[in-house]
Amino acid sequence: ETGVTQSPTHLIKTRGQQVTLRCSSQSGHNTVSWYQQALGQGPQFIFQYYREEENGRGNFPPRFSGLQFPNYSSELNVNALELDDSALYLCASSFSVPGELFFGEGSRLTVL
């Protein structure tokens, strides 16, 4: 059974650019959630996808968007990057809502 994997693990972008982060959910899981964790803070909910549909969204602007694919993998896209977008982006999968979340190791994004 493979766990949640995220790519890339680290990346550096400049302000105004766009970024795509990828997540492969744990085998058998149909729900994916994305969280943003700034330094010294707890994760903040961005959105969740259940069977390819957005199933809830936190307090993030529309330039944060996502997709879930038929194999339940997912992408997080952020447009018009700002310095404050620098954070660890965590993907978590689960089988049910609100099931126990299984997290990947995260993608560390630095915006210069």
Place this chain on the structure above:
Amino acid sequence: DQQVKQNSPSLSVQEGRISILNCDYTNSMFDYFLWYKKYPAEGPTFLISISSIKDKNEDGRFTVFLNKSAKHLSLHIVPSQPGDSAVYFCAASADSNYQLIWGAGTKLIIKP
């Protein structure tokens, strides 16, 4: 406004003793509470949870206590082991929905 607060950024405990991590919340609609543990360079891993209909849940060395009237929960680890050194996050959800609200975490250090 922080709905979930972990007021101790760090806690140091002697190996073999009890570790008590605390968490306070403000939203009376929260009905499900979870504790996650996070090692450096890894995603959070689920530890233990409790529903608002209970006041205690135990799993091996880990026990979570919920005091609804005080809007307070605590995680007890007995006995503490060196491998318990990590950052512990408290998280909560309302009406069993998808969105977890997280505290800022407490770094637990177990001294040999």
